[in-house]
Amino acid sequence: MMKTQGDKSFSARRVGAVAAVAFAIVATMLPSAFAAGEVLGKACKLAGVSTGTLSTSLTCKADSKGKLTWQKVRLGQSFGTPIAEITPPKGSIEFWHYRPEDKAYFTKIISDYEAKYPGTKIVQVVKTTTDYNATARVQILANNEAALFASARGSIFNDFVKSGLTADLTNERFVKRNLVAKGISAGVIGGKVLGVPYHYLFNNPVYNTELWAKEKWTIPTNLTGWVSWCKDAKAKGYVPLAWPGATRGQAAQISNSALMNSAASYDALSDNLADLNSGKIDLTSTWFKGVADIYVKLRNAGCFPENPTGVTEAAAYNLFATGKSPILPIGTFAMGSIKALNPALTGKMQLMSMVLTDGKVVAEGIMNNTFNLSVNAKSTPGDQRIAKSFLSYLATGAVGAYYANSTTQHVNVLDVDYSANVDLLNTSSFQAKNTMLAPRFLLLNTSVSDLTQDALIQIVGGKSPDDVLPDFSKQIKQKLAG
Amino acid sequence: MGSPALVLFLAFYLYPALQNLQFATRRWDGISEPENVGFRNFTNLLTNDDLFYKTLGNNIEFTFLVVIFQTALALLFAVYLVKNTKTTIALRTLYFFPTILSSVSVGMIWLFLYDPNFGALNLFFKSVGLPSFALNWLGSETSALYAIAFTQVWFHTGQMMVVYIAGLQQIPKELYEAAEVDGASRWKQFTKITWPMAMPTTLVVMAYTTVQSFRAFDLIMVMTNSTAGPNNATSIFSTLVFFTLFNELRLGYAAAQTIFMVLTLVLITWLQRRAFGKRYEK
Numbered sequence: 001m002m003k004t005q006g007d008k009s010f011s012a013r014r015v016g017a018v019a020a021v022a023f024a025i026v027a028t029m030l031p032s033a034f035a036a037g038e039v040l041g042k043a044c045k046l047a048g049v050s051t052g053t054l055s056t057s058l059t060c061k062a063d064s065k066g067k068l069t070w071q072k073v074r075l076g077q078s079f080g081t082p083i084a085e086i087t088p089p090k091g092s093i094e095f096w097h098y099r100p101e102d103k104a105y106f107t108k109i110i111s112d113y114e115a116k117y118p119g120t121k122i123v124q125v126v127k128t129t130t131d132y133n134a135t136a137r138v139q140i141l142a143n144n145e146a147a148l149f150a151s152a153r154g155s156i157f158n159d160f161v162k163s164g165l166t167a168d169l170t171n172e173r174f175v176k177r178n179l180v181a182k183g184i185s186a187g188v189i190g191g192k193v194l195g196v197p198y199h200y201l202f203n204n205p206v207y208n209t210e211l212w213a214k215e216k217w218t219i220p221t222n223l224t225g226w227v228s229w230c231k232d233a234k235a236k237g238y239v240p241l242a243w244p245g246a247t248r249g250q251a252a253q254i255s256n257s258a259l260m261n262s263a264a265s266y267d268a269l270s271d272n273l274a275d276l277n278s279g280k281i282d283l284t285s286t287w288f289k290g291v292a293d294i295y296v297k298l299r300n301a302g303c304f305p306e307n308p309t310g311v312t313e314a315a316a317y318n319l320f321a322t323g324k325s326p327i328l329p330i331g332t333f334a335m336g337s338i339k340a341l342n343p344a345l346t347g348k349m350q351l352m353s354m355v356l357t358d359g360k361v362v363a364e365g366i367m368n369n370t371f372n373l374s375v376n377a378k379s380t381p382g383d384q385r386i387a388k389s390f391l392s393y394l395a396t397g398a399v400g401a402y403y404a405n406s407t408t409q410h411v412n413v414l415d416v417d418y419s420a421n422v423d424l425l426n427t428s429s430f431q432a433k434n435t436m437l438a439p440r441f442l443l444l445n446t447s448v449s450d451l452t453q454d455a456l457i458q459i460v461g462g463k464s465p466d467d468v469l470p471d472f473s474k475q476i477k478q479k480l481a482g
Numbered sequence: 483m484g485s486p487a488l489v490l491f492l493a494f495y496l497y498p499a500l501q502n503l504q505f506a507t508r509r510w511d512g513i514s515e516p517e518n519v520g521f522r523n524f525t526n527l528l529t530n531d532d533l534f535y536k537t538l539g540n541n542i543e544f545t546f547l548v549v550i551f552q553t554a555l556a557l558l559f560a561v562y563l564v565k566n567t568k569t570t571i572a573l574r575t576l577y578f579f580p581t582i583l584s585s586v587s588v589g590m591i592w593l594f595l596y597d598p599n600f601g602a603l604n605l606f607f608k609s610v611g612l613p614s615f616a617l618n619w620l621g622s623e624t625s626a627l628y629a630i631a632f633t634q635v636w637f638h639t640g641q642m643m644v645v646y647i648a649g650l651q652q653i654p655k656e657l658y659e660a661a662e663v664d665g666a667s668r669w670k671q672f673t674k675i676t677w678p679m680a681m682p683t684t685l686v687v688m689a690y691t692t693v694q695s696f697r698a699f700d701l702i703m704v705m706t707n708s709t710a711g712p713n714n715a716t717s718i719f720s721t722l723v724f725f726t727l728f729n730e731l732r733l734g735y736a737a738a739q740t741i742f743m744v745l746t747l748v749l750i751t752w753l754q755r756r757a758f759g760k761r762y763e764k
Contacts, residue, residue, distance in 0.1 A: 130708060134728045138512070159731065162513050246621055247707045307598030309712050310621025315597055446729045450709075458713060461621065471713075475533065482526055482735055 051432045077176040088389035090119035093147035098132035105406040147379040147387035153186040153370040154441040166194035167377040174392035183412035186369040195372030200410040203331040203366040211326040230303035242325035244316035245308040252453040254329045256366040257354035258294045259439045273442040279480040282473035292465040309461040336408035347422040351430045363436035447479040505737035523738035541718040545695040547631040560646030578640035589704025592633045623715040649683030719743035
């Protein structure tokens with residue numbers, strides 16, 4: 001067991017020193033994950049930052065003297081090590097989710113689980129996202145067999161909660177010990193863990209490391225830097241940002257970056273978004289005009305593609321995969337599709353911070369936890385026990401690693417080894433950044449959220465905020481009045 | 483004899499319709515207890531919902547464009563392909579082909595064709611020296627509705643052409659022979675024989691095309707990536723109801739919208755019959 005920094009014994013100091021040196025050597029060998037000088041006991045700058053989700057990961061934290069140093073601190077809710085899954089009773093349940101692309105991987109996981117626990121059966125019910133979001137809640141309400149189900153963070157999850165379908169998982173040991181505590185909040189309502197967010201995403205721009213090295217670019221650190229970089233990239237014949245303005249959901253990812261440093265703190269930003277959501281303020285507020293102004297500056301600097309509002313997700317992926325654009329401003333979850341389009345980009349993608357302010361930096365990047373897995377509160381106790389067992393199985397390091405590496409998706413599970421997928425490994429270094437939970441999902445009213453994003457898309461399309469913001473504010477007001 | 487049909491009608495048409503009327507007087511998210519709000523959904527729609535009026539305008543414009551162009555093109559193709567020869571049969575098959583495709587496939591094909599930066603349409607205009615015709619077809623408020631209307635016409639003209647051909651083949655040949663003997667030109671034959679004789683078919687085609695235009699939901703959803711286009715430029719009643727129901731979970735409000743949708747459809751069909759039907763009856 002690692003000794004603490006304050007230990008005075010000689011052997012303890014020696015062990016600590018050896019461990020620190022060994023860690024430093026290992027850190028220099030990794031591609032980028034620990035390349036920023038995060039060494040046990042060394043000084044660090046930003047409290048709360050961590051180097052990853054392994055038991056050996058370090059966190060920047062104030063020591064007993066109040067000095068910020070890298071410390072080995074558990075990332076789970078408790079100090080206990082991750083535990084094995086709960087043993088299930090015999091029986092059969094349905095597992096409902098909205099990721100057809102994961103069906104094969106879940107089939108393998110379920111097959112292994114069923115082999116381990118003969119007599120227990122998990123049946124996958126998979127629908128497309130649109131179909132799922134539209135119909136699953138009503139169907140699950142009438143189907144107690146659906147003991148485990150997924151929902152997207154935000155309004156969809158909230159609707160499941162409002163329907164009384166989500167059992168309280170707060171006191172489950174695997175929730176406290178196997179999951180990254182920071183990543184659970186997306187599944188917490190009223191202080192209770194009602195869903196386990198399984199995905200740990202980064203909704204930050206992905207960049208082509210080869211192109212960046214070729215052009216000798218450095219990542220801009222503020223809005224002025226981004227404006228200059230866009231002008232330079234455009235002058236060199238690139239489409240600076242492969243931004244899919246025709247696909248609202250993906251176009252909206254960049255709004256997270258625009259929002260994250262738009263207020264003095266995360267709490268202030270949350271308050272602003274809550275006020276926007278309730279109609280207390282509208283898009284013509286000084287704060288939101290500032291957000292819109294970021295878009296105007298980026299637009300005027302030529303950051304976006306030609307005819308941006310007509311660029312589909314497929315077209316944006318194409319721009320990035322073919323090297324016409326050095327940045328895909330979407331997130332880690334797009335990397336799998338990019339590799340399918342151009343396998344040569346494997347290992348050549350990296351995440352970047354998109355700091356769009358010249359003022360105070362509240363956060364360097366965006367994280368999001370979604371694919372909330374909930375246990376059906378209306379299922380029988382036996383079925384709930386099976387659901388919890390399978391959920392705890394998914395929350396073990398080995399299973400999480402298989403899922404993550406197969407789907408090119410970081411997961412919200414401790415002790416997951418990403419080394420089998422070079423892109424996940426490279427981008428896992430972002431877990432060391434000061435990231436913010438994707439703020440755009442704080443707009444829980446779908447209409448408000450959609451209209452806010454549509455307003456920003458219209459601005460990128462060339463319209464003036466002076467025209468767009470009052471118009472969309474009126475539309476939001478009408479929706480909220482209904 | 484008629485009683486089973488009556489039961490089916492009552493169970494599957496009248497009862498849901500009456501229930502929809504009842505829903506329209508409720509405020510209900512499908513989860514919590516419904517609240518009776520009387521006619522507030524209707525008054526809100528009429529007095530405080532710009533999107534409703536925009537949708538109404540879009541729907542009427544879309545229907546007008548599709549009915550006019552689809553009917554005219556279907557009739558034109560039918561007139562030229564009415565005779566049964568190898569060439570005409572081959573061409574009929576070709577024109578009918580889009581009809582057998584799924585609307586999602588059609589939407590995807592045209593989504594790619596309309597792509598402003600990579601699409602074949604804009605590449606064509608640029609290659610022939612007409613770059614000003616290369617528009618942001620689906621990304622612009624001014625062109626999105628027309629672009630989708632064009633696709634709808636392309637999609638269904640072949641189907642309506644077949645209906646017309648069936649109708650035109652019923653017109654006695656003797657009428658054309660007599661007209662030719664009298665020295666009537668092709669245009670004269672069309673206006674004096676084909677058009678009046680094809681009027682019953684035209685009424686069917688127009689009524690069907692009108693209903694079809696109101697149901698262009700899937701095409702719009704695919705071509706606008708499950709939105710209603712830029713700033714709701716392609717919002718029609720069917721998409722409006724869908725988003726109100728499934729995105730906003732406002733079941734009562736959506737029910738009120740469907741009532742206006744049906745009323746608009748009935749009104750348009752009635753106007754069509756009034757404009758063309760009387761002439762036919764004479």
